[in-house]
């Protein structure tokens with residue numbers, strides 16, 4: 001790498017080559033490559049963050065172009081992930097870019113987020129934001145929030161070093177009637193650029209240890225009069241019901257009679273030699289990741305493969321997220337009486353997130 005590449009930022013004595021090394025070792029996940037995601041990606045990529053993960057499944061549309069300045073007229077209709085990576089690669093070829101061609105959802109959030117140091121919310125909807133918050137609380141990762149409403153931008157850092165989370169500020173998700181939508185309300189092209197850059201700045205500060213992070217502080221930027229206000233907020237223990245959160249993400253068992261958590265399964269595997277795990281996913285999923293000694297019987301073949309199951313031993317059924325294993329459990333329960341059946345809650349997604 002050309003030693004001059006980062007010279008203008010390593011020349012800052014508070015930053016220096018040490019901070020640059022920290023950036024190079026860092027892994028940052030960006031959820032959404034739209035209005036906020038584009039400036040975040042361009043700056044973190046150009047500044048030398050080692051690994052950037054991007055979760056996005058949208059395509060470029062003409063109404064994106066006034067603010068998502070990485071995309072051009074020729075990109076309309078193309079996947080944002082593909083276009084963004086091509087341009088980011090040209091901007092800085094040494095960044096490791098990892099794309100997730102999907103939307104972040106409850107079934108994949110823990111599995112994706114676990115590999116990163118910091119998560120940046122660059123999405124545009126409340127379910128994603130609450131999901132990022134909850135997954136980051138469970139996995140103990142900070143998340144950098146950015147939001148837009150009219151001519152106002154908001155930025156904060158949640159869950160940083162035991163600090164307050166998004167739910168401490170906004171405990172409950174708003175109802176559909178309460179949700180403002182940029183499609184309807186509009187957004188001035190430059191505003192996501194400013195807010196996304198503030199998110200990138202907070203990220204760099206956390207990664208390198210410079211400055212004071214917006215922990216327990218909500219920054220409000222008013223674009224019309226260029227004022228910045230900071231509102232303090234504190235940790236609310238009630239908003240951090242970790243047991244409840246773990247419950248909804250499959251880390252704690254809801255029904256001990258037919259479900260087992262990944263923690264319980266891991267304890268069994270560690271303490272017993274022969275745990276009969278039946279993996280009901282597809283061949284491709286099984287090949288991509290499997291629990292050692294598990295038996296592979298795809299759900300659609302289960303009816304033909306009963307002879308491969310030892311009905312006298314407890315049967316632990318697993319799939320990718322817990323849905324197909326619950327179906328397999330119902331199928332076996334209807335077919336055989338008095339067998340000991342468990343479905344692994346959260347499936348391989350949670351197993352990988354929690355146990356690997």
Ligand SMILES: Nc1ncnc2c1ncn2[C@@H]1O[C@H](COP(=O)(O)OP(=O)(O)OP(=O)(O)O)[C@@H](O)[C@H]1O
Pocket residue numbers: 031032033034035036037055056057058063064080102103104105122123124125128182183
């Ligand atoms: N759960 C999610 N996982 C990954 N990306 C998401 C998720 N939810 C939203 N996004 C992405 O976040 C980006 C938000 O960008 P932005 O707010 O600028 O809106 P947009 O969807 O690109 O544009 P418009 O609202 O004009 O159609 C979008 O590209 C969207 O696909």
